[in-house]
Amino acid sequence: MKYLLAFTVFALPVLAQEVDLSDPALIATGQQAFLDYCSACHGEEALGENGPDIQGSILKDVRQAVKGIDQMPEIWLEDGEPEAITAFLMSLNPKVAEIKLRLEAAKRN
Numbered sequence: 001m002k003y004l005l006a007f008t009v010f011a012l013p014v015l016a017q018e019v020d021l022s023d024p025a026l027i028a029t030g031q032q033a034f035l036d037y038c039s040a041c042h043g044e045e046a047l048g049e050n051g052p053d054i055q056g057s058i059l060k061d062v063r064q065a066v067k068g069i070d071q072m073p074e075i076w077l078e079d080g081e082p083e084a085i086t087a088f089l090m091s092l093n094p095k096v097a098e099i100k101l102r103l104e105a106a107k108r109n
């Protein structure tokens, strides 16, 4: 319980720097785009199928991936869709997203 509280208090500002996770409409838009472009390979809940588990991916991961990597083809997205898809993926696993953001921040320091 203590841990959960600490997580909520400290993690939300970190996550909010990336995309607005308090915006249900953004997450819903992201889910729709994910179902259209990504779920065939990554599964409807992004837990992996013909592609890896990508729950908790951050914007950098999504931007890099849609340029195409190995088995994943390049995917053309509209403006704003990478952010919306990221919001959806982060909302599925905020803890993984937070760890990724902290690692990125540590790399920059």
Ligand code: HEC
Pocket: 034, 037, 038, 039, 040, 041, 042, 050, 051, 052, 054, 057, 061, 062, 065, 066, 069, 070, 071, 072, 073, 075, 085
């Ligand atoms: C045709 C199948 C396919 C589609 C469609 C697809 N992916 Fe992928 N994706 C893959 C595969 C396969 C990999 C693993 C690539 C590798 O590292 O060899 C991957 C990797 C990724 C990774 C990196 C995972 C990691 O741990 O490095 C991210 C992020 C990702 N995809 C996001 C997306 C998003 C967002 C979409 C939709 C816009 C999408 N993918 C659509 C097949 C797909």
